[in-house]
Amino acid sequence: MPNIDISLSATTSDGTTLVDGGNVTAADSFSIVISITAEAGFNTLNISGDVASSAINRNDLELASGTTDAEVTLTVSTSNSLGDGSIDFEAVDEEGNTATASFSFVVVSPAAKIQTAVMLYAPLGDSSSQTFYSIANNQTYSLGDVISTSDPVSASIDFGYYYGSSDNAALASPAEYTIYDLSAWEITKCNDFSCHNHHKC
Amino acid sequence: MVTVSDLETALAGVDVTDANGTVTNLSVNDILMFKTVDNVQGLIHVSAITGTDGSDGMIELEMKLAASE
Numbered sequence: 001m002p003n004i005d006i007s008l009s010a011t012t013s014d015g016t017t018l019v020d021g022g023n024v025t026a027a028d029s030f031s032i033v034i035s036i037t038a039e040a041g042f043n044t045l046n047i048s049g050d051v052a053s054s055a056i057n058r059n060d061l062e063l064a065s066g067t068t069d070a071e072v073t074l075t076v077s078t079s080n081s082l083g084d085g086s087i088d089f090e091a092v093d094e095e096g097n098t099a100t101a102s103f104s105f106v107v108v109s110p111a112a113k114i115q116t117a118v119m120l121y122a123p124l125g126d127s128s129s130q131t132f133y134s135i136a137n138n139q140t141y142s143l144g145d146v147i148s149t150s151d152p153v154s155a156s157i158d159f160g161y162y163y164g165s166s167d168n169a170a171l172a173s174p175a176e177y178t179i180y181d182l183s184a185w186e187i188t189k190c191n192d193f194s195c196h197n198h199h200k201c
Numbered sequence: 202m203v204t205v206s207d208l209e210t211a212l213a214g215v216d217v218t219d220a221n222g223t224v225t226n227l228s229v230n231d232i233l234m235f236k237t238v239d240n241v242q243g244l245i246h247v248s249a250i251t252g253t254d255g256s257d258g259m260i261e262l263e264m265k266l267a268a269s270e
Contacts, residue, residue, distance in 0.1 A: 082206060109207070110269035112265050113268050115263070117263070118263070122259070135241055136239070159235075163258045169247075170223060170224060171245075176222035192237075193221065193233050
């Protein structure tokens, strides 16, 4: 019986080698290179498992009859569902001989985004203090920064800092920020805070 | 490593019925949960508070977002 072999190699979206059974990040992607050697000539690669089932034949790869070596790259998009997954491959040669291989993976949650050393300064009369913060941009802004630009910066501001005589140290959503007049802002967000370990809110 | 899933699980257990747009009388080491109108959730840790006005008044925060890097 003519020999037929199938081998797999995989990499994550950032180019790191991914071993069989390794972790892949949810809502990301990874690639598997399927290499096939078939003495009788490659005919078809069947793909099934935790991907849409498909079949790729030598015509799809524009290979002549009798071509012994074939290589297919499969890009797999991972879902948001965490847990185990696997993909099965079956190579078929021109005589109907087959070889199979399977690749397993574990979909894991991505690392949380951490933003450290965010320093917000209490407001100043000249509007120059870095008082406001945009979570999405991970950037601080002064009132002057926001009102002096034509960019829609105000839409990205999530909260500002002030120190009040009775409120003491406080964070406020733009919609509730009363220290400055923010009426010139195109958008003032109304975000929510909830205290986790004390009763001050 | 704290994952997005870890944070989502932790935040799902927080009672936010009293949440509002302003939090006052903050102290060092307070932890706040936040949720933006853009539906970004996370935790804020108050690392430091100094002074009272813009010339020297400052709050330092560390944030963990239920969003990937």
